[in-house]
Amino acid sequence: MxxxxxxxxxxxxxxxxxxxxxxxxxxxxxxxxxxxxxxxxxxxxxxxxxxxxxxxxxxxxxxxxxxxxxxxxxxxxxxxxxxxxxxxxxxxxxxxxxxxxxxxxxxxxxxxxxxxxxxxxxxxxxxxxxxxxxxxxxxxxxxxxxxxxxxxxxxxxxxxxxxxxxxxxxxxxxxxxxxxxxxxxxxxxxxxQTAAPVPEEERTTIMDAAQTTAQQMALYCRRRNAAPKLTSCSVEELAGMFLEEGAAEGVRGDIAWAQSLHETGFFKFGGIVQPGQNNFAGIGALNGNGKGQAASFPDPRTGVRAQIQHLKAYASTEPLAKACVDPRFSLVARGSAPYVEWLGAADNPGRTGWAVPGKGYGACVLDILAEVMAQEVPEPPAEEKDKPKYPAYQTEGLERLTEAGIIDSPEVWKARFGDTVTVGQMFGILGKLLARAESPAD
Ligand SMILES: [Zn+2]
CATH class of the missing domain: 3.40.630.40 (Zn-dependent exopeptidases)
Structure with a gap:
C-alpha cells in the first residue's frame, strides 16, 4: 500500500x-x-x-x-x-x-x-x-x-x-x-477510509506462529491501561493463555491479543460485553444488543479458547485441535478471512468477516499488533538475572504435571516458582490429581 x-x-x-x-x-x-x-x-x-x-x-x-x-x-x-x-x-x-x-x-x-x-x-x-x-x-x-x-x-x-x-x-x-x-x-x-486494499504479499496471515512474548503483550496492555478490568486472572496470565491456546490451534495468539485489546479498549470494557463474561473479543455481541447480551464463558481460558477457535474458523479450513467451545463456530464461512486485513466484512472481497460492516477493523488490530511487537521489555534487575535455581525434584514435578495435563499454564507457574501457594491452588492441583487417579482414561 x-x-x-x-x-x-x-x-x-x-x-x-x-x-x-x-x-x-x-x-x-x-x-x-x-x-x-x-x-x-x-x-x-x-x-x-x-x-x-x-x-x-x-x-x-x-x-x-x-x-x-x-x-x-x-x-x-x-x-x-x-x-x-x-x-x-x-x-x-x-x-x-x-x-x-x-x-x-x-x-x-x-x-x-x-x-x-x-x-x-x-x-x-x-x-x-x-x-x-x-x-x-x-x-x-x-x-x-x-x-x-x-x-x-x-x-x-x-x-x-x-x-x-x-x-x-x-x-x-x-x-x-x-x-x-x-x-x-x-x-x-x-x-x-480512503486507503487502497493491501496487496497479498503485504497482508498478515492469521494462521502462523506468534511473534511476541507474553511479557511484551502484558507490558503494552498496562502501558495503555494501568488497571485492566479482569475479574479472575492477571493480564500477564491472560497473555500467556493467548499464546498457549493460539499455539494449540496454529493461530497467532498475538494477533488475537491485539484484537482483544481493540475490542475491549485495553480491558476497560464499557460496551455490550461485561468484564465477568470472559468474552474478550465480543463473540455474539451484535450491534444494537444491550449490556451483557453476548456469549459468556466459565473462565478466562475458555473465553480465550473460544476466540482462538473463532479466528481459526475464519482463517482456515482445518479442523480444530481441541473440543469446540465457540458457540458461533458453525456460523462462520470457513476460511473466508485468512488475513487480518480481511476481518472487517467491508474490507473482505467476500463481504464477510468477524466485524460487520467493519471498515478498517483489520487495520486497527494491526496498528495495535505493531505496537505490541515494538514493545520493549526492560532488563531485569541484577538479582533477577541470577535468581535461584530450583531443585530438580521441583522442576521435574512441574514437567510431569504439565505432561499429564494437570497443569495448564506451565509458564505462569515457572515464573512464580518461589511464590507461596494458596490453599485454593493446592486443593485445585490435588483435586485434579485425584480425578486423574480415579479415572486414568488416557
Ligand atoms: Zn502561531
Missing part, C-alpha cells in the same frame, strides 16, 4: 517565541516543536510517511517556503496555539482551505472538536477560514501548501495561550503525549 505522506510544521522558530502573558513559562514555539516531534513518532508508528519543515528548533524558514515543502504530501499540518486579548476565550480552531477543497472541513472540524475534548476547553473546537486582501489564503504556510498542490492543508490552533487553563495544560509533557496520540489516531481513522 502506498504510504500516506504528512508534512508537519512546528509553528514558530526558537524556544522562546510567543510567551503566554498569563503562564510565564509557556512559549508557543516550544510547545509546537515538542508536539510535532511526538506526533511524528506516533504517525510513523501508524504507517504514515512523515516530513517536517525545519531541522532544528532554532532554524528559520520563511512561512510560504515551509508550506511549499509539503509538495507531494497528502496533508500539511501547521501546529500552533492562539492568542487574543480576552482571558476567558478557550477553544481550538483549525483553519482550512477557504474554498473547502477536498471537503477539508470534515477533517478540520473533527480535528478541532477532538482537541477541544482532549484539552477540556471551555468552548468547543471549531473550524474557520481566513482570506487575505487579494482573496488568497491569509496564512503564508497555507498559501505555500496550496501553491504546491497539497490536497489538504490545515493550521491548527491548540486553543489560546492567553487562557490560563489552556496554557497550563499545554505545558505538561504528558498532556502533549496524549494529544499527539489522539491526533495520530484521528488522522489514521480519517485516511483509512
Amino acid at each position: 502506498r504510504k500516506i505522506k504528512i508534512c508537519l510544521d512546528a509553528g514558530h522558530s526558537g524556544s522562546k517565541y510567543n510567551q503566554s502573558p498569563v503562564v510565564k513559562s509557556y512559549y508557543e514555539s516550544a510547545m509546537a516543536w515538542a508536539l510535532h516531534l511526538k506526533l511524528e513518532k506516533k504517525l510513523e508508528a501508524r504507517g504514515f510517511e512523515v516530513f517536517t519543515t525545519r531541522p532544528t528548533i532554532d532554524a528559520e524558514v520563511d512561512v510560504y517556503a515551509r508550506g511549499k515543502l509539503a509538495k507531494g504530501c497528502d496533508l500539511f499540518l501547521s501546529l500552533h496555539s492562539n492568542a487574543c486579548g480576552t482571558e476567558s476565550v478557550d477553544y481550538p480552531v483549525v483553519y482550512r482551505a477557504y474554498d473547502n477543497q477536498n471537503s477539508a472541513n470534515e477533517l478540520a472540524l473533527g480535528f478541532a472538536r477532538m482537541i477541544g475534548q482532549r484539552m477540556g476547553t471551555k468552548q468547543a473546537g471549531r473550524s474557520a477560514t481566513r482570506k487575505n486582501s487579494t482573496g488568497g489564503e491569509y496564512y503564508g504556510v497555507m498559501r505555500g501548501a496550496r501553491a504546491a498542490g497539497v490536497p489538504l492543508y490545515l493550521l491548527v490552533e491548540h486553543s489560546f495561550h492567553t487562557n490560563t487553563a489552556a496554557a497550563k495544560w499545554l505545558l505538561e509533557d504528558r498532556n502533549l503525549e496524549l494529544l499527539a496520540e489522539a491526533e495520530a489516531d484521528t488522522l489514521a481513522a480519517y485516511f483509512k
Whole structure:
C-alpha cells in the first residue's frame, strides 16, 4: 500500500517565541516543536510517511517556503496555539482551505472538536477560514501548501495561550503525549477510509506462529491501561493463555491479543460485553444488543479458547485441535478471512468477516499488533538475572504435571516458582490429581 505522506510544521522558530502573558513559562514555539516531534513518532508508528519543515528548533524558514515543502504530501499540518486579548476565550480552531477543497472541513472540524475534548476547553473546537486582501489564503504556510498542490492543508490552533487553563495544560509533557496520540489516531481513522486494499504479499496471515512474548503483550496492555478490568486472572496470565491456546490451534495468539485489546479498549470494557463474561473479543455481541447480551464463558481460558477457535474458523479450513467451545463456530464461512486485513466484512472481497460492516477493523488490530511487537521489555534487575535455581525434584514435578495435563499454564507457574501457594491452588492441583487417579482414561 502506498504510504500516506504528512508534512508537519512546528509553528514558530526558537524556544522562546510567543510567551503566554498569563503562564510565564509557556512559549508557543516550544510547545509546537515538542508536539510535532511526538506526533511524528506516533504517525510513523501508524504507517504514515512523515516530513517536517525545519531541522532544528532554532532554524528559520520563511512561512510560504515551509508550506511549499509539503509538495507531494497528502496533508500539511501547521501546529500552533492562539492568542487574543480576552482571558476567558478557550477553544481550538483549525483553519482550512477557504474554498473547502477536498471537503477539508470534515477533517478540520473533527480535528478541532477532538482537541477541544482532549484539552477540556471551555468552548468547543471549531473550524474557520481566513482570506487575505487579494482573496488568497491569509496564512503564508497555507498559501505555500496550496501553491504546491497539497490536497489538504490545515493550521491548527491548540486553543489560546492567553487562557490560563489552556496554557497550563499545554505545558505538561504528558498532556502533549496524549494529544499527539489522539491526533495520530484521528488522522489514521480519517485516511483509512480512503486507503487502497493491501496487496497479498503485504497482508498478515492469521494462521502462523506468534511473534511476541507474553511479557511484551502484558507490558503494552498496562502501558495503555494501568488497571485492566479482569475479574479472575492477571493480564500477564491472560497473555500467556493467548499464546498457549493460539499455539494449540496454529493461530497467532498475538494477533488475537491485539484484537482483544481493540475490542475491549485495553480491558476497560464499557460496551455490550461485561468484564465477568470472559468474552474478550465480543463473540455474539451484535450491534444494537444491550449490556451483557453476548456469549459468556466459565473462565478466562475458555473465553480465550473460544476466540482462538473463532479466528481459526475464519482463517482456515482445518479442523480444530481441541473440543469446540465457540458457540458461533458453525456460523462462520470457513476460511473466508485468512488475513487480518480481511476481518472487517467491508474490507473482505467476500463481504464477510468477524466485524460487520467493519471498515478498517483489520487495520486497527494491526496498528495495535505493531505496537505490541515494538514493545520493549526492560532488563531485569541484577538479582533477577541470577535468581535461584530450583531443585530438580521441583522442576521435574512441574514437567510431569504439565505432561499429564494437570497443569495448564506451565509458564505462569515457572515464573512464580518461589511464590507461596494458596490453599485454593493446592486443593485445585490435588483435586485434579485425584480425578486423574480415579479415572486414568488416557
Ligand atoms: Zn502561531
